[in-house]
Amino acid sequence: MAKTSLDKSKIKILLLEGVHPSAVEHFKANGYTNIEYHAKSLSEEALLEAVKDAHFIGIRSRTHLTEAVFAAASKLVAVGCFCIGTNQVDLQAALARGIPVFNAPYSNTRSVAELVLAEAIMLMRGIPHKSQVCHQGGWIKSANGSYEVRGKKLGIIGYGNIGSQLSVLAESLGMEVLYYDVISKLPLGNARQLDSLEELLAISDVVSLHVPETHSTKWMMAKAQISQMKQGAHLINASRGTVVVIEDLAEALESGHLAGAAIDVFPVEPRGNDDEFISPLRGLDNVILTPHIGGSTMEAQENIGKEVSEKLIRYSDNGTSTFSVNFPEVALPSHPEKHRLLHIHQNIPGVLSEINRVLSENGINISGQYLQTNEKVGYVVVDVDKEYSQQALEAMKQVKGTIRTRVLF
Numbered sequence: 001m002a003k004t005s006l007d008k009s010k011i012k013i014l015l016l017e018g019v020h021p022s023a024v025e026h027f028k029a030n031g032y033t034n035i036e037y038h039a040k041s042l043s044e045e046a047l048l049e050a051v052k053d054a055h056f057i058g059i060r061s062r063t064h065l066t067e068a069v070f071a072a073a074s075k076l077v078a079v080g081c082f083c084i085g086t087n088q089v090d091l092q093a094a095l096a097r098g099i100p101v102f103n104a105p106y107s108n109t110r111s112v113a114e115l116v117l118a119e120a121i122m123l124m125r126g127i128p129h130k131s132q133v134c135h136q137g138g139w140i141k142s143a144n145g146s147y148e149v150r151g152k153k154l155g156i157i158g159y160g161n162i163g164s165q166l167s168v169l170a171e172s173l174g175m176e177v178l179y180y181d182v183i184s185k186l187p188l189g190n191a192r193q194l195d196s197l198e199e200l201l202a203i204s205d206v207v208s209l210h211v212p213e214t215h216s217t218k219w220m221m222a223k224a225q226i227s228q229m230k231q232g233a234h235l236i237n238a239s240r241g242t243v244v245v246i247e248d249l250a251e252a253l254e255s256g257h258l259a260g261a262a263i264d265v266f267p268v269e270p271r272g273n274d275d276e277f278i279s280p281l282r283g284l285d286n287v288i289l290t291p292h293i294g295g296s297t298m299e300a301q302e303n304i305g306k307e308v309s310e311k312l313i314r315y316s317d318n319g320t321s322t323f324s325v326n327f328p329e330v331a332l333p334s335h336p337e338k339h340r341l342l343h344i345h346q347n348i349p350g351v352l353s354e355i356n357r358v359l360s361e362n363g364i365n366i367s368g369q370y371l372q373t374n375e376k377v378g379y380v381v382v383d384v385d386k387e388y389s390q391q392a393l394e395a396m397k398q399v400k401g402t403i404r405t406r407v408l409f
């Protein structure tokens with residue numbers, strides 16, 4: 001007797017880090033009821049245990065999905081990053097196991113850009129210090145060290161979705177926008193791309209970082225770069241904590257070389273709201289410290305919850321992998337009356353012809369076929385008459401290079 005597509009109530013969805021309830025609602029509305037929900041990230045040990053029987057995992061920026069985690073997650077079908085960054089996931093380890101990773105590349109862009117712009121204004125007015133003094137009963141009614149942002153230079157490092165949106169907002173306030181990016185990017189408005197990071201650092205009144213965490217951005221703002229910044233300038237980091245050497249920043253703020261900073265992300269962040277935040281920046285009254293909430297607005301989080309759960313549901317129900325960050329992207333139609341076979345394999349020559357050969361040898365009629373590959377992995381989807389699906393799946397499993405298979409109906 002042919003096996004059935006996995007019963008949805010048996011599909012375990014592990015959601016960590018307080019992913020927005022909109023995700024839970026969306027999963028439930030689509031028949032996925034087996035949800036394990038955690039308000040914070042898990043310790044490494046607890047994570048290894050929790051992933052053992054999980055079919056889908058949803059995380060935010062704090063949870064690291066390493067080779068060891070993927071090795072322990074033998075049932076894992078796909079990962080959802082309910083955020084923009086995917087640096088916390090070993091994307092190659094996922095790909096090698098045929099696991100697509102999805103994220104929400106735009107849902108919190110605006111939230112970050114708004115916060116950064118507000119911080120630029122606060123820093124240029126010396127508000128962190130003045131506010132603190134007021135809280136202590138003091139009163140610094142003075143214009144000294146306070147400036148409008150109008151006419152000042154904003155240097156944006158990383159002119160992607162967030163950097164370019166910030167650029168537009170900052171220009172609307174009359175700021176002069178300069179940016180540095182490793183690739184040539186079309187300027188919006190009157191913004192200007194500079195050829196070197198050094199030049200940007202030397203002339204900007206406010207420098208804001210909007211790069212992903214990669215080998216090239218890790219510790220890219222260290223003592224040497226910070227000292228190239230203008231005396232009295234401000235640094236904003238709402239990208240990733242590993243982009244700035246935090247001890248070097250603390251030194252520049254203490255010495256007065258930098259007038260202020262606004263930092264949202266840290267090399268080491270607490271696992272959840274009950275854990276202590278430890279940083280050399282604590283206690284510096286010219287620094288705005290925020291607990292990695294650049295993208296944490298009600299609007300953004302609700303949208304992210306819906307967007308990423310929808311991507312996972314579509315992949316689970318129908319095999320569509322569009323917008324995956326590591327996996328061949330295939331957009332699939334619905335498959336009424338047919339069984340859909342998903343075949344994920346190493347991208348070596350001849351796999352598709354071998355699949356077609358074994359299906360033909362078994363006398364199986366193909367009613368739809370889709371293929372996409374990336375550098376390492378191929379994804380073939382075959383729709384067949386339901387009475388043949390088990391036989392077809394068994395035949396396809398034998399093809400050399402097969403990583404994993406699934407049947408959907």
Ligand SMILES: NC(=O)c1ccc[n+]([C@@H]2O[C@H](COP(=O)([O-])OP(=O)(O)OC[C@H]3O[C@@H](n4cnc5c(N)ncnc54)[C@H](O)[C@@H]3O)[C@@H](O)[C@H]2O)c1
Nearest residue numbers: 084085158159160161162181182211212216238239294295
């Ligand atoms: N604080 C938060 O809550 C929060 C929220 C959202 C995103 N983020 C972080 O912000 C990052 C940027 O987000 P995005 O949506 O704008 O990403 P994006 O991919 O659209 O843009 C990143 C830009 O950085 C550029 N870049 C890469 N390496 C560089 C380098 N070495 N020097 C200069 N430029 C470089 C890229 O070419 C690209 O233009 C994310 O990767 C994430 O880590 C943080």
Ligand SMILES: O=C(O)[C@H](O)COP(=O)(O)O
Nearest residue numbers: 060061062083084085295
């Ligand atoms: O990558 C992101 O989108 C941000 O860093 C936000 O991450 P968070 O969901 O953990 O706040």
